[in-house]
Amino acid sequence: MNLVDKQTVQSSMTKRLVKNRLANSLFFLAAAFGIVVLAILLYRIYSEGMGYLDWNFLTSFASRFPEEAGIKAAIVGSLWLMAVTAPVSLLLGVGTAIYLEEYAKENKVTRFIRMNISNLAGVPSVVFGLLGLTVFVRLMEMGRSIMAGGLTMSLLILPIIVVSSQEAIRAIPKEQYEASFAMGATRWQTVLRVVLPAAIPGILTGGILALSRAIGETAPLLMIGALSFIAYLPENVWSGFTVLPIQIFNWTGRPQEEFHLVASSGIIVLLIVLLLMNSIAVLIRNKFSK
């Protein structure tokens, strides 16, 4: 007597294998979808934007005429914004990470701070814009300035920097602490001379990635009232300003087809900036991971 009917096994086996094959290609298509979208997006922007992208575009101010429109004020504005956001967010972020990893005792307060940071990461960026508008622009009377924008952005990317700095600190081997303490170093000396030097590559990598998020962020700066049409360069942190994404948003919103091409050129500039920042981050990571 046959317990196993070969015929049935054979037919069901083929079916299962075919299903497996089919699923494999379906899942592959899903994963390839992202690649295809990215390719289309980049190709579209490249083919539309290259026409307006020349030296003039980089060195002129915004204009009512698409041929004369430039992105100078936006580039300089983005740099100014980074000059405020980078030091503030890195100082606060790394400080928070050091506190959580080196000093905090495992108690309710610490758990609350941790939970708070992970929740803050999920707050939509417009809500940060509302916070910046009320607290920095109105309450602290900073006006629609680079300072107000930079501080708002710092708070927005703070959770990202905290988390990446925490990971960098946690990756330091225990032996290094023990060696430092064994030599009679205090906690602070250990933090300053052992922990920070060892964690700096990781902190920088995470920091640059967080800043590249801030460079591309539009909504909070629209909220605090960054201008979209300025024909001067900011003089100090209290000046009004515009940034790359806001300039792009402004051009995108215009009905004339030509301005969409100008917007594409702006996007190329923005993407190149992001690419540069990410390459630096990857370089740092690769240099120090050995």
Added chain:
Amino acid sequence: MEVNVKNMIKQKETNRFFLRFTEKAAPVFFLLCAAISVLTTIGIILTLLVETTAFFSRVSFWEFISGTEWWPFGENPTYGVLPLIAGTMLITAIAMMVALPIGLASAIFLSEFASEQTRKIVKPVLEVLAGIPTIVYGFFALTFVTPVLNTFIQDLPVFNALSPGIVVGVMVIPMVASLSEDALRSVPNSMREAALAMGSTRLEVAMKVVLPAALSGIIASFVLGISRAIGETMIVAVAAGSTPKLTWDVTESIQTMTGYIVQVSLGDASYGSTAYYSIYAVGMTLFIFTFMMNILSQYISRRFKEDY
């Protein structure tokens, strides 16, 4: 060489005061840094509460949450938030129809099917996709996706819910994919090996063993994706239009909560007007929605976490 020990001791003495001071001051400084993040949350909640209260002193709470018309400009302003919520839900629903299946399928592919070389190509591409600024996606929705959809759907208006919905979905894919993949990969290999040894195909291993084991992490990633789509701003501000409507028709122009906040901040309302305060009431609603989603996601991944 003569070493002046007395001097060294003296110097040490003055240094010690400084040392002791920094030793004590450092943790205080770091605690202050950590306190800023807590202050940020308090600031957000206080800002929203205070300004929303100002709004509700002019508009009744009941009108706000049950009104079916949102038209804050003009002679007879009406403040019923339901159309904005409906717009947000519509965009989110379309986005999730794109992001959840494709994101999860990508995650299964990366974790269960792909070879190491394929992973090395697909993973970075997803990271790049996640790093593209949302304004670029918005531009893409308006100038590419809408015209393409227009060739399939007759008389599709320039501003519609479908195109930004799809693009928000594309934007969320990398997040869902990478979080789901983390969940799938945390399932121990011994379980896969056991199933394979019993003669399962890879598909059966993925669907009947790995997926159920990683379900909590996957659902948590879905919920986070929803939260992200609800809060997405620039894509909808650029491509969805600015006509709040209580509709389920995806080809119509609508407005989301985030889209309205941007519209007002672009200068359609003066400081102190009811329309100005209304962005805080809408912001509060938005904050509550995303906050609940984030809490839910944390709860799911903690409560239903399976340890192996």
